[in-house]
Amino acid sequence: VSKIKSFLPVNLPRYLTKNYLVSLLSNHIVFYPSPISLSYAWSFGSLAGITLVIQMISGIFLSMHYTPNINLAFSSVEYIMRDVPNGWLIRYIHANGASMFFIVVYAHTLRGLYYGSYMEPRQILWCSGVILLLLMMGTAFTGYVLPWGQMSLWGATVITSMVTAIPFAGQALVQWLWGGYTVANPTLNRIYSIHFVLPFVIAGMSLIHLALLHKVGSSSPIASDTGVDDVPFYPYMVSKDLFAFTVYLLVFGIFVFYFPNVLNHPDNCIPADPMKTPAHVVPEWYFLPYYAILRSIPTKGAGILAMFGSLMVLFLIPFINTSEIRNTTYRPLFKIFFWLFVSDFVILAWLGQKPMRKTFIFAGQIATAYYFFFFLVVIPVVGKIEYALVHHKSES
Structure with missing residues (x-):
């Protein structure tokens, strides 16, 4: 704590420790001890949190104009793109934000594998991260269905049909999932509801993930858990994360403004047609x-x-x-x-x-x-x- 006081106004350190709520936040954001040897590879975790916030905010704005109906869903997306002020920007941020989310999380996972972040005492922390990855995948799949293009419809049909592999109850379960005998309007409504709720579940699970992280501390590239080389999170790690965030925004902006559809399948720009199967069904x-x-x-x-x-x-x-x-x-x-x-x-x-x-x-x-x-x-x-x-x- 003494290392950081020189960076703050005279009365601020006392306020950060006296007020309960502020002290709670400051202990986990400002004074949180971090190994000084952390590299930029450790910034992917904070970038994942920032991406989650971007996705939630942009998704809420999109939901104000989206209509979860098989006859109107595709048109409502086109309405967002063409008629809603800056709707194209919000939609491209949300669509490319999903890809950025997975780029960041896959990099975060590979870093954990490379530096042994799953080893004792971080076993439960690693497992909570895997749960977050599964929740992300569920959210991404349901989101891919919502534009109701050709790939949305047939992707939903292929993935949900996997339930039929369950012995005895598979057919009954898939009909319950669809809300009928085919992927239709009840299916889209259910998928929309799930897609809206899951990000909040992810946010709650992220808090658990952070709590587990702050309990055992961040792993170190040199595998030192002694705390001898720890420094306050602010300003040392904050400055690193800000630089990483700047690079992240640059890459994100290139996708949004110059190549907004490069990561999307062109068949999803065609309205869903249950009578015509695409030549090659592929996921994101x-x-x-x-x-x-x-x-x-x-x-x-x-x-x-x-x-x-x-x-x-x-x-x-x-x-x-x-x-x-x-x-x-x-x-x-x-x-x-x-x-x-x-x-x-x-x-x-x-x-x-x-x-x-x-x-x-x-x-x-x-x-x-x-x-x-x-x-x-x-x-x-x-x-x-x-x-x-x-x-x-x-x-x-």
Whole structure:
């Protein structure tokens, strides 16, 4: 605290500690101790929070003009784009904000994997982050349906039809989900309601995630939890986050103002037609790796299990890890497997947009096998190999 008083007015430190509400906020924002070795890779968490706020505000403004009706939804989006003052800007911010959200969160997750943020004492913190990722995916899927273009309709049909893979009750469940025998107006109304509510659930879960983070503290690149190298969050980390936010806004602005539709599928600019199936149904880019896993398994039920398993396996990482070294930089063997995994994830995303041909299916099966191999074999086994090598060297 003494380090930061020189940066504040004379009476402000006393006010920050005397007022209960202000002291609560200041303890978690101003005086919160952070390892001095944190790099810009740790800014992705705060950028994710900022993106959530942007998405919620822009979404509320869009909901004022959107009509959740299959006969009016597409027209209401066009009305927002053409007639609502600055509606085009709000819509492009919201549409591209979803992609920016996943870019930031995927980078945040990879940073956590690289620097061992799932290791003790942060197991529950990691699991809360995985829950946030699942909630994000649910929100993104429901949001993709709302414009009611061709990809919206058929994407909703394909994804919700997965429920039929549940033995015995699958058909009844999908009809309950649809509100009828096909994806129609009741389905759109339910999806709109879910999409409106989920961001507030994410906001609440984010507070839990932050509370867990501040309980155990931020992980450090040098894996030091002693607190010796900690500095106040303000002004050291705030200045880093502000610079990262500036770069983020620059990239975001390039997408919004120069390439607003580059991340969207052109078929979604066509009104939904239940009588005409698109030549190639694909989800948004951030779902492509999991879609590739789904398609790589020839059996429907097994494919669905593999797709959901590729997300559920993230919960296991803190409990199957055997390494005592957090930073992958100091784990040469694991580093090779880690960057192969990153490459594998990119390959899965590329395969997810390709047509169903034998070559792409076979490549998807290999990529899927390595995806699960990394989590279920590499993470628990490489740690034991490292332990054995270190102890063998020390004994010799």
